[in-house]
Structures are given as structure tokens and as C-alpha cells.
Amino acid sequence: xxxxxxxxxxxxxxxxxxxxxxxxxxxxxxxxxxxxxxxxxxxxxxxxxxxxxxxxxxxxxxxxxxxxxxxxxxxxxxxxxxxxxxxxxxxxxxxxxxxxxxxxxxxxxxxxx
Amino acid sequence: xxxxxxxxxxxxxxxxxxxxxxxxxxxxxxxxxxxxxxxxxxxxxxxxxxxxxxxxxxxxxxxxxxxxxxxxxxxxxxxxxxxxxxxxxxxxxxxxxxxxxxxxxxxxxxxxxx
Numbered sequence: 001x002x003x004x005x006x007x008x009x010x011x012x013x014x015x016x017x018x019x020x021x022x023x024x025x026x027x028x029x030x031x032x033x034x035x036x037x038x039x040x041x042x043x044x045x046x047x048x049x050x051x052x053x054x055x056x057x058x059x060x061x062x063x064x065x066x067x068x069x070x071x072x073x074x075x076x077x078x079x080x081x082x083x084x085x086x087x088x089x090x091x092x093x094x095x096x097x098x099x100x101x102x103x104x105x106x107x108x109x110x111x112x113x
Numbered sequence: 114x115x116x117x118x119x120x121x122x123x124x125x126x127x128x129x130x131x132x133x134x135x136x137x138x139x140x141x142x143x144x145x146x147x148x149x150x151x152x153x154x155x156x157x158x159x160x161x162x163x164x165x166x167x168x169x170x171x172x173x174x175x176x177x178x179x180x181x182x183x184x185x186x187x188x189x190x191x192x193x194x195x196x197x198x199x200x201x202x203x204x205x206x207x208x209x210x211x212x213x214x215x216x217x218x219x220x221x222x223x224x225x226x227x
Contacts, residue, residue, distance in 0.1 A: 042219035
């Protein structure tokens with residue numbers, strides 16, 4: 001009954017470093033999403049996937065990469081971290097894209113210094 | 114493209130008073146509508162949703178929202194708030210015909226005053 005699990009919960013990166021935010025779901029959902037949340041700005045879609053092996057860009061993809069080798073996992077890669085990537089990152093999954101709503105993970109708070 | 118407007122970034126309200134959080138979406142095409150709640154330091158949780166049928170939908174903790182197609186609105190209401198309702202609330206919309214990604218509003222922070 002884990003739902004969507006994100007790791008780590010917190011991370012501090014130095015400018016130029018790289019890291020991978022992990023996201024795993026155990027609900028056999030085909031659709032998975034990565035959002036970033038900044039104060040007063042709501043949620044911005046970074047990347048999404050409609051199934052294993054298929055990914056697509058969202059609203060703010062620059063500076064990020066994703067892969068989807070299995071149904072369960074949807075990692076988000078940050079290359080050459082910048083202060084503008086300081087944010088809270090949420091992974092979500094859904095059964096049928098839009099209709100049933102999303103299940104969210106608890107988030108990763110990332111600070112780039 | 115769809116967009117969602119939440120007219121108030123913050124709403125202060127006294128405990129046990131009624132509250133309305135406003136939400137308007139951009140298009141009159143057929144849509145699915147959602148309200149999500151985010152408690153401090155947590156992820157978003159689905160509060161309620163409108164897919165079809167009755168325009169009034171309810172959550173298990175006393176919130177309700179009414180779909181108004183002519184005004185393209187989906188306002189969230191609760192007749193009597195509790196301190197535990199302190200959270201940020203997000204309205205969201207999805208295009209029914211495209212069954213597409215959910216678009217989120219910027220959120221409304223609900224402050225419950227003692």
C-alpha cells in the first residue's frame with residue numbers, strides 16, 4: 001500500500017552538480033508525471049510518461065531528463081544544477097491520464113547553492 | 114489550452130465560519146474538474162472531483178464543490194471550517210475530449226483563525 005514513493009526527501013546540491021530524483025509506484029499505473037512547485041506559482045509539469053519506454057516534455061523541461069524503462073520507475077535527472085532549480089519536486093501517477101485524478105508522492109525538497 | 118484561475122492566493126477565516134475558495138477555468142469544452150489539498154510538508158491529495166452527472170460533489174470531510182458550466186466555475190465551499198483544514202487548496206482541470214494532462218491552478222492558502 002505504498003502508492004508513489006519519492007527519494008530523497010531533502011537534498012542540497014552545489015551549482016554544477018548532478019543528481020537523480022527517484023520515483024516508484026506500485027499501483028501498475030501507466031501514466032507518470034514530474035512537477036515542480038514554487039511558492040505562489042502552483043505546479044509546473046516538467047516531463048510525463050504514458051507508459052514504459054515513452055516520455056514527453058511538459059511545460060518546463062529545460063535542465064532535466066527522464067527515462068521510463070519499467071512501469072514502476074520514473075527517475076528525474078538534473079544535469080548541471082542551477083539555483084533556478086531550487087524547488088519542491090513531486091512525482092505523480094494515474095490510471096487513466098486525466099479522468100481519475102493523480103496520486104502524488106510526498107515530494108523532494110531540493111536546494112541548489 | 115486549458116488554464117485555471119484561483120482568484121485568491123490566501124483566504125483567512127475564523128474557525129467554525131463558512132468558506133468559499135473560488136476557481137474558474139478557461140474553456141467551455143467538456144472538462145473534468147478536481148480539487149486537491151496539500152497539508153504542510155506533504156504531497157497533494159485528491160479532495161473531490163467532477164466527472165459527469167450531478168453538478169454538486171462532496172468530499173468525506175465536509176467540503177463540497179459545484180460545477181457551473183455557464184460561468185466556467187468550480188468553487189469549493191465548507192459551511193464550518195476547523196483548524197485541521199489549514200492547508201493549500203489547488204483547483205485543476207482536464208479536457209474530457211482529449212482526456213489529457215491535468216492543469217493546476219496556483220493554489221489558495223486557507224488560514225484558519227482561532
